[in-house]
Amino acid sequence: MQLNYKTFGQGPPLLILHGLFGTLDNWQTLAKRWAGHYTVFIIDQRNHGRSPHMDAHSYPLMAEDLKAFMEANWMYEANLLGHSMGGKTAMQFATHFPDMVNKLIVVDIAPKKYPGGHETIVEALNDLNLATIEDRKQADSILAERIADFGVRQFLLKNLTRNKEGGYRWKMNLPILTRDYEAILENITADENFDGPTLFIRGAASNYIDDTDLPLLQKNFPAAELKSVADAGHWVHAQKPEELFQLVSTFLEEQ
Structure with missing residues (x-):
């Protein structure tokens, strides 16, 4: 299976994964800005956008999709950013293939089961x-x-x-x-910890990550830090793109 994607820029790879019912186009504006310093890949996950329609949908499967995508594009380590469902895919991937992730950014989702709402x-x-x-x-x-x-x-x-x-x-x-909606609500399954630099970004007006989740975040991501974007809900990238751009850029540039 070949995932649909667009790519911009040059430099170290940065892969971006959208959320449920989203497409790669949701991140195109920000991707073009990061392309000044990175080779940015925005990707349609399975069963979304122009990527193949498959008969199952789960985080282990989407992590395997991402591994195959990276290998097909001769990438063996990348920075990884995911929002919501894409954030869980990114976490699943980082805890199964930690050597393939340089830095991990997760936007407004925690590695836990959610009660629904869609x-x-x-x-x-x-x-x-x-x-x-x-x-x-x-x-x-x-x-x-x-x-x-x-x-x-x-x-x-x-x-x-x-x-x-x-x-x-x-x-x-x-x-x-x-x-498979219930599978999308499920927690990730972690094979091992991802010890690399990890940034969780939440919308201050969102209820997807609360203060009591920090120990959970650091359980499988011991280096995790949590930052909030004021006046943003769950769609941080759409509601506060400049603030998100600056947070991610600063994190990626840190040595």
């Missing part, structure tokens, strides 16, 4: 009848009946694409993501 979104997406949709505006209007947040709807509708023969389809593998 059920309304998953149901709304599955109930959207793509056979009758005439345009994105109509799709947005239908989703608005169950998903009030305009920004969330626009984020989700980036997954909607036209068929050549007419009509619409999802870029993401919605049936498998729906079926």
